[in-house]
Amino acid sequence: MEEGYTHNYLMEEGYKKPFSQGNGGIAGFPVRSTPALQKSHRTARVGLASRKINAIMSSSTTEKLLSVKAVVTVKQSAGGLFSELGISGGLDKITDLVGKRLLLELVSAELDPKTGQEKRAIKGYAHKKSESAEEVTYECDFEVREEFGEVGAIFVENEHHKEIYLKDIILDGFVCGPLNITCDSWVHSKFDNPQKRVFFANKCYLPEETPSGLRRLRQEELAILRGNGQGERKSFERVYDYNVYNDLGNPDSGADKKRPVLGGKELPYPRRCQTGRPRSKTDPQSESRSGSIYVPRDEQFSTIKNLTFSAKTVSSVVHALLPSLETAIVDADLGFPYFTAIDELFNEGINLPPLQKQGFLKDVFPRLVKTITDTAQDVLRFETPETMDRDRFFWFSDEEFARQTLAGINPYAIQLVTEWPLKSKLDSRIYGSPESVITTEIIEREIKGFMTVEEAIKQKKLFMLDYHDLFLPYVNKVRQLKGTTLYGSRTLFFLTPDETLKPLAIELTRPPTDYGNPQWKHVFTPTCNSTGMWLWRLAKAHVLAHDSGYHQLVSHWLRTHCATEPYIIAANRQLSAMHPIYKLLRPHFRYTMAINALARGYLINGDGVIESSFSPGKYSMELSAVAYDQQWQFDLQGLPNDLISRGLAVEDPTAPHGLRLAIEDYPFANDGLLLWDAIKEWVTDYVSYYYPDPSRIALDKELQSWWTEIRTVGHGDKKDSPGWPDLKTPSDLIDIITTMVWVASGHHAAVNFGQYTYAGYFPNRPTIARTKMPVEDPTEEELKIFSNKPEVTLLTCFPSQIQATKVMAVLDVLSNHSPDEEYLGQVPAPAWKEDPAIKAAFERFSGRLKELEGIIDARNTDQRFKNRSGAGIVPYELLKPFSEPGVTGKGVPYSISI
Ligand SMILES: [Fe+2]
Numbered sequence: 001m002e003e004g005y006t007h008n009y010l011m012e013e014g015y016k017k018p019f020s021q022g023n024g025g026i027a028g029f030p031v032r033s034t035p036a037l038q039k040s041h042r043t044a045r046v047g048l049a050s051r052k053i054n055a056i057m058s059s060s061t062t063e064k065l066l067s068v069k070a071v072v073t074v075k076q077s078a079g080g081l082f083s084e085l086g087i088s089g090g091l092d093k094i095t096d097l098v099g100k101r102l103l104l105e106l107v108s109a110e111l112d113p114k115t116g117q118e119k120r121a122i123k124g125y126a127h128k129k130s131e132s133a134e135e136v137t138y139e140c141d142f143e144v145r146e147e148f149g150e151v152g153a154i155f156v157e158n159e160h161h162k163e164i165y166l167k168d169i170i171l172d173g174f175v176c177g178p179l180n181i182t183c184d185s186w187v188h189s190k191f192d193n194p195q196k197r198v199f200f201a202n203k204c205y206l207p208e209e210t211p212s213g214l215r216r217l218r219q220e221e222l223a224i225l226r227g228n229g230q231g232e233r234k235s236f237e238r239v240y241d242y243n244v245y246n247d248l249g250n251p252d253s254g255a256d257k258k259r260p261v262l263g264g265k266e267l268p269y270p271r272r273c274q275t276g277r278p279r280s281k282t283d284p285q286s287e288s289r290s291g292s293i294y295v296p297r298d299e300q301f302s303t304i305k306n307l308t309f310s311a312k313t314v315s316s317v318v319h320a321l322l323p324s325l326e327t328a329i330v331d332a333d334l335g336f337p338y339f340t341a342i343d344e345l346f347n348e349g350i351n352l353p354p355l356q357k358q359g360f361l362k363d364v365f366p367r368l369v370k371t372i373t374d375t376a377q378d379v380l381r382f383e384t385p386e387t388m389d390r391d392r393f394f395w396f397s398d399e400e401f402a403r404q405t406l407a408g409i410n411p412y413a414i415q416l417v418t419e420w421p422l423k424s425k426l427d428s429r430i431y432g433s434p435e436s437v438i439t440t441e442i443i444e445r446e447i448k449g450f451m452t453v454e455e456a457i458k459q460k461k462l463f464m465l466d467y468h469d470l471f472l473p474y475v476n477k478v479r480q481l482k483g484t485t486l487y488g489s490r491t492l493f494f495l496t497p498d499e500t501l502k503p504l505a506i507e508l509t510r511p512p513t514d515y516g517n518p519q520w521k522h523v524f525t526p527t528c529n530s531t532g533m534w535l536w537r538l539a540k541a542h543v544l545a546h547d548s549g550y551h552q553l554v555s556h557w558l559r560t561h562c563a564t565e566p567y568i569i570a571a572n573r574q575l576s577a578m579h580p581i582y583k584l585l586r587p588h589f590r591y592t593m594a595i596n597a598l599a600r601g602y603l604i605n606g607d608g609v610i611e612s613s614f615s616p617g618k619y620s621m622e623l624s625a626v627a628y629d630q631q632w633q634f635d636l637q638g639l640p641n642d643l644i645s646r647g648l649a650v651e652d653p654t655a656p657h658g659l660r661l662a663i664e665d666y667p668f669a670n671d672g673l674l675l676w677d678a679i680k681e682w683v684t685d686y687v688s689y690y691y692p693d694p695s696r697i698a699l700d701k702e703l704q705s706w707w708t709e710i711r712t713v714g715h716g717d718k719k720d721s722p723g724w725p726d727l728k729t730p731s732d733l734i735d736i737i738t739t740m741v742w743v744a745s746g747h748h749a750a751v752n753f754g755q756y757t758y759a760g761y762f763p764n765r766p767t768i769a770r771t772k773m774p775v776e777d778p779t780e781e782e783l784k785i786f787s788n789k790p791e792v793t794l795l796t797c798f799p800s801q802i803q804a805t806k807v808m809a810v811l812d813v814l815s816n817h818s819p820d821e822e823y824l825g826q827v828p829a830p831a832w833k834e835d836p837a838i839k840a841a842f843e844r845f846s847g848r849l850k851e852l853e854g855i856i857d858a859r860n861t862d863q864r865f866k867n868r869s870g871a872g873i874v875p876y877e878l879l880k881p882f883s884e885p886g887v888t889g890k891g892v893p894y895s896i897s898i
Helices: 055-057 077-084 212-226 301-307 310-328 339-343 360-363 386-390 397-409 438-444 453-458 473-479 530-573 581-591 592-603 608-614 617-631 639-645 667-690 695-699 701-714 730-752 753-757 780-788 792-795 799-812 836-861
Strands: 067-076 101-109 120-130 135-145 153-159 162-171 179-187 198-201 369-372 378-380 461-465 488-495 501-512 521-522 650-651 659-661
Touching: 067 120, 077 162, 101 135, 101 162, 101 212, 135 198, 135 530, 153 162, 153 212, 179 198, 198 212, 212 530, 310 360, 310 378, 310 592, 310 799, 339 617, 360 369, 386 753, 386 836, 397 501, 438 453, 438 488, 438 501, 453 695, 461 530, 473 501, 473 617, 473 659, 473 836, 501 530, 521 530, 530 581, 530 592, 530 617, 530 701, 530 730, 530 792, 581 667, 581 730, 592 608, 608 799, 639 650, 639 659, 639 667, 639 730, 659 667, 667 730, 667 836, 695 730, 753 799, 780 792
Parallel strands: none
Antiparallel strands: 067 135, 067 162, 101 120, 101 153, 120 135, 153 198, 162 179, 369 378, 461 488, 488 501, 501 521, 650 659
16 A cells, blocks of 8 residues: 555554544535544444534534545446457456556545645455346445545546446445546556556536636646557557558558558648558558557447448458458459349358357358358348339439438538539649630520529529539549549539429530540530430449549548547547547547547558549549548538538528528438537537627637637648637637537438448449540440440449449448447437536427437428428438437437447
């Protein structure tokens, strides 16, 4: 026992006299007036009846001791599941915990008023008391002098050889009731790191209001989390630091595996978590690759989530399922010979080669891998997506193509046409004529004299998917890659009187080539003759590939997963765990760093699923950096500003949500604005409670450091760009937090959980268009195939068998809700329950989200809303807050975790 520590009666060494604390003062937890909780060691009155606290307290000869019991809950290993799946690791088994103990040290919230020094901590050992399948509890009895005052924090030292997952500690014995300390954290073994862990009580404090006894600890804990930036991070560490994306390539395995660094002047990008891995041998700019990528320990997936979905499933897809697909489909370039061959993926499935671990894939992917009983053969058989289930030919129609720009999985790209004629902003000396070939005549012909283009623009009837200037600079580079092609594209839509969009024209552009070919561009329209109709279908396939790429790289990855990581790193480095804004944001940051690390390892890395299956190939991630540079602004990430920036809404104080939509039946915007308002109301209640006086925002050093670090470090490449709000008033803070919460919840859910529904049948959203249009500099052979059997031209343009099935398997996993998914507003974070005002605000929020379920259901059955209801149409449920586990096409989790 360390010199000077107050004793715990369970400890082996004899009882020592507690040090004098003066009158101490008990700020928040006065003694409960029961005899069992009082003890005078001089009079040895343990257990004697006495409720006369005042008498005891007034006696100068009686030192009053409170009996306080600490109950520590440690989460138990999911051993059964581990062994079933043949995956090793996890928590200590129960037997490993027997006889081991946890050292606890209670920290007083206040300094000693006499000395002005910190009071000495009260130390005790917690021993295992009980166990269940899920949890092990440890207990420790403390004798606490009343003068010790409120317990503000607790140190924990884990004497086991393995880390433990500490759920919470409850200290019971105070008049005000138990003191809860929510931990939800991995505590390293003292043999890995002798530094003790500190956990603060659940009560929130702004920095300047920190109780005096906790100020030093508050700062020291943040310093630990910031780390010193040195060395390779170990798996048990909790250091949050920044790095550029310099680990996507693998230059040591070949020059063609090198990838540019994302982040910096050349290719601005948000920062990712630093891992400290050594540099690669052949490229000092790159970090070496590793099988496991460090994220701070508490950012890792929970055991349940890890095993059933996310991490293990994605990595199992990549490590087991995709290689077996490559064995099953020998020719990597082989396309689908007929449309019926695509259907077979949902009917017969693909025979998988025998695996070493029989049944392994079947356990991990019960939705995907089935065993045919009579042959014992494992097959990969995809579930029929709901879109196709409702309407076998859904993907074929122009109406559905247009509808999905408003109610599909990429509702973030459609924009109002405000200028005419359309014109490129790129350098015409490099990219050729900037004038669009979509002329006034073409548009007026397509809208059949309904109105002039001028009137259509004035009345906000013309809309566009614009993938022209973003993609055009990459066209020649991408065309040098094997098995892919690219165009710049524009797709025009007309808003009909029933609020649906009608596609009018697609323009595909190729810039002048390096070989001296001039610029090529062509407009395709939904004509009635056979050749024109097939060319239109092919042009749509190209646009859909552009939209798939933009969806995955920008709307999904960049704007949600990638942009959020710096907010998380900065929050952990600058906001104490006892900061109210940390407690507000924490549930919205759960597992995001883990899924992002996984994505860097398997999906967005060089030769990963994205590169191998999307049109831009190895330039995919670079394109997301270009989009970040040209398009991303913090203030446009909130839904209202996003809609306004795309011309889809204007401010109107008389309209619902203060916005008038350009397309009234815009399911994503209509449901999204309800959700946005509910989030904003909750955030407003929360922020207003903790910052009743606006000056507190400016005085809050942690908050200011957090915001400064986000702007100047995490998103530092854009620190001088427009769109960063000030953080001076509670209203600024409400906007900032609402934006972050929306991105992590509503935005991500809208672009993530419908992926299998809408892209599972890939002709609806091919990720790649492999071949150019048959009318662009055609060979005789190409024309002949197109003329004789245009279906072959389309199927050759579509993804190869291996590309399609890989993407389908990954999208199936990414669209899945884990059984332990945490939905927005469903269960409050423990800290939100501590204060009645916050608890009540959360309940209002939760109630509002439940109402929203009903509103969305009603909208989906209202036949007036043709973009979300009608024959064969999948209702728009992506922003319905709650869901059951699985691929449901609904449910808005708190955070980006898949
Ligand atoms: Fe996602």
